[in-house]
Amino acid sequence: MTTLNPPPALAEPVIGRAVRDALPVVLAYAPFGLALGATLSATHLPSWIAWSSSPLLFGGAAQLLAVQMLDAGAAAVLVVLGALVVNARMLLYSAALAPHTAGWRARWRWLGAYLLADPVYALAITRFTGAHTDGPRERLRYFFTVGLVLWPAWLGLTGAGVLLGGVLPTSLRLDLAAPLTFLLLLLPMLTSRPAYAAAVTGGAVAVAASALPLGLGLLAGAAAGIAVGGWWGGRRA
């Protein structure tokens, strides 16, 4: 990791770059966000409580799971446990991003943690591990710009979905929008053979373990994929 900055004349304005990277992601998230909002409003929960999962959780997968379990009358303990297992990947994101935030003030790291959702992580890590030579300042600007574009967009998209819930035609099926969106976050990360190996293993193990309760199959796949990626990468080195 280098802390050398390119000379100002050559440096691309990092905030503009972050906005340009984040806006297509907002557009790609639109079907998922609208569909999630519609699903939230179709539950028996008061709409504003269901929607409050957007600012509280800031992550579609756990929001969907939690609100659907609450709607089905599941015990509170199980709902919390299930959603936290689904979100346990945030621990991994936190660990993987941490080395890139070492030069930030503590308060920015505490604040940044709130914004660390899947697309923010995906864009930031792709930028920070790419060919750029951002210093801590540029990385801070990039991360928070991406986060502050995606956060209001997510609240707005899911809110629009709640309001439009009854209006969207039921024949408009959007349930594949979420996995397609996550696939498009994954693709830029496949930059080496060990990364492919991690993804193939993670996917295969998650399918094999999909019968596990509480979404534990996701964690099993993630653990296996990370292990194989690390082993493969170490073998090459």
Add this chain to the structure above:
Amino acid sequence: MHELLVLALIGLGTYAMRAAFLVMAHRAPPARVARLLPYVGPAVLAAIVVPAFVAPHGTIAFADTAPALLAAAAAWLAWRHLKRNLPLALFGGLAVWWIASWAVSAAGGLGLGPS
């Protein structure tokens, strides 16, 4: 109201997990751990994505799985060949999924193909 409390608890737990390593960022991770970190993204996202395409409704069924896999392939190809344009790849994938789902159900209605 108890639902709001449950959601707030999940939010608190999620924030704690997101913050866990970020707030200790001034301490470098041990080399053995650092070597694994580049594979977090690919492994986690694939573990979310692959089951959703292979078994969209929890089980592998031709009528669900084939259109979903076609859509994934279409999105991947579009992303690769159209300058990594995310919205185009996403809506292209969705369109392929709609057409393939319709084709599969139409073929099923005619008594063609596996049911």
